Amino acid sequence: MKKTATLLSLILMFSVLTGCSGKNAEQSTGDSKTIETLSIQFVPSRNPDDIVTQTEPLKEILTKKLADEGYTVQNIDISVGTNYEATGEALSAGSVDIGFIPGGTYVLYDDAAEVILTATRDGLSVDSDEPIEWNKNKPTTLDENNQVTFYRALILAGPSEKGQELSAKINNGEKLTWDDLNSAKWSVMSSSSPAGYIYPTLWLQDNYEKSITDLTTTVQSDSYGSAMARLASGQVDVLVGFADVRNDYAENWQSDWNRASTIWDETNVIGVTDKIYNDTISVSKNSKIMTDEFKEALIKAFIEIGNTEEGKEIISIYSHTGYEKADSKNYDSEREAQELLKSLKSN
Structure with a gap:
C-alpha cells in the first residue's frame, strides 16, 4: 500500500509540474517583445507643423497594430527632417528607425536604408x-x-x-x-x-x-x-x-x-x-531594433493602417492612400537617374 501511495504521489507531482511548466512555456511564447522607443521621421514635403499635427494619431494606431503582432512599443517619436538628406542621414546613422522618404532619397541612402513599403495614391x-x-x-x-x-x-x-x-x-x-x-x-x-x-x-x-x-x-x-x-x-x-x-x-x-x-x-x-x-517607407539597416521579424510586423501593421479610414486620414498628408510590399528593383529607374545626375555634376 505504501509503495502504491508513494507511486501515486510521484505521478501526481509529475503531472502538476508538467502542467505548470506547460503553462509557463505558453506564457513565455505569448510574451510581448518590448521596444522602448520607435523613432519615425518624415521628409518636409509639406509644412513640418502640419505633418507633425496630422501624423500624431499614428502613434496610437501603430502601437495597437504592433501589439497585435506581439510587440509592446512604449514610446513612438515622430519628427520631420530639416531637409530630405537629413532624414537619409538619420536613417544611415541609425538615429531614426523608420523614414517616410521619396524613392530618390531611398536610392541615395540604400547602403544603409532598406525599402519595405511603396505607397499607393489616387491617380x-x-x-x-x-x-x-x-x-x-x-x-x-x-x-x-x-x-x-x-x-x-x-x-x-x-x-x-x-x-x-x-x-x-x-x-x-x-x-x-x-x-x-x-x-x-x-x-x-x-x-x-x-x-x-x-x-x-x-x-x-x-x-x-x-x-x-x-x-x-x-x-x-x-x-x-x-x-x-x-x-x-x-x-x-x-x-x-x-x-x-x-x-x-x-x-x-x-x-x-x-x-x-x-x-x-x-x-x-x-x-x-x-x-x-511612388514614395517609400524605409527602415534603417543600422537601427538596433530592426530585426527581420520586426520588419515583417511593421509591413503588416502599415498595410493594415492604410486600409482603415483613420489610417487613410493620417497618410493623406503625403497623398498616400495605402501601401504595398516593396521591391528594391522597382527603384532601378531612380538609380539610373541618380547616375545621370552624378555624371552631369562631374562634367
Whole structure:
C-alpha cells in the first residue's frame, strides 16, 4: 500500500509540474517583445507643423497594430527632417528607425536604408506628357477609383510677369527656349527630391541638354509650403514639384498668401516629367531594433493602417492612400537617374 501511495504521489507531482511548466512555456511564447522607443521621421514635403499635427494619431494606431503582432512599443517619436538628406542621414546613422522618404532619397541612402513599403495614391484626372493638356483641363482632380504606384513632376509657372509670359507661350502652342527658362527664377527642392529636383533635371537634360545647375537663378526651398508661398508672392517665377501639389495648397493660395484669384487661374504647367515611382517607407539597416521579424510586423501593421479610414486620414498628408510590399528593383529607374545626375555634376 505504501509503495502504491508513494507511486501515486510521484505521478501526481509529475503531472502538476508538467502542467505548470506547460503553462509557463505558453506564457513565455505569448510574451510581448518590448521596444522602448520607435523613432519615425518624415521628409518636409509639406509644412513640418502640419505633418507633425496630422501624423500624431499614428502613434496610437501603430502601437495597437504592433501589439497585435506581439510587440509592446512604449514610446513612438515622430519628427520631420530639416531637409530630405537629413532624414537619409538619420536613417544611415541609425538615429531614426523608420523614414517616410521619396524613392530618390531611398536610392541615395540604400547602403544603409532598406525599402519595405511603396505607397499607393489616387491617380489624377490628367496624365499627359503635354503641358497644354494640363492647362486646358484645370483643375486637376483626384480619381479615387484609379490607384497608382507612380506620379509625375510638373514645372509650374506662377503669377509673376515672367511666369505669365512663359504660360502664354505654352498655351499658344509655342515651345519654350532655353533662354526663356533661364531668364526665370526657379524654386527647387534638395538634390535628392525626385519631383523637386531629380526628374526636372532629367526633363531639362532631355529637352535642352541642360540641368538645374545650369540655371542662372535657383532658390532651394525647405518645403513645398515655402516654395508655393514664394511662387504666390512672385519671389520666384517657376516651381518644380509633384503633380498634385496645387491640390494641396489651393486653399492656402488665397487664405494665407492673399491671392485674389485661385491657384488654378494663376498657375500653368510648362513642363511634365516622366513617371516617378511612388514614395517609400524605409527602415534603417543600422537601427538596433530592426530585426527581420520586426520588419515583417511593421509591413503588416502599415498595410493594415492604410486600409482603415483613420489610417487613410493620417497618410493623406503625403497623398498616400495605402501601401504595398516593396521591391528594391522597382527603384532601378531612380538609380539610373541618380547616375545621370552624378555624371552631369562631374562634367
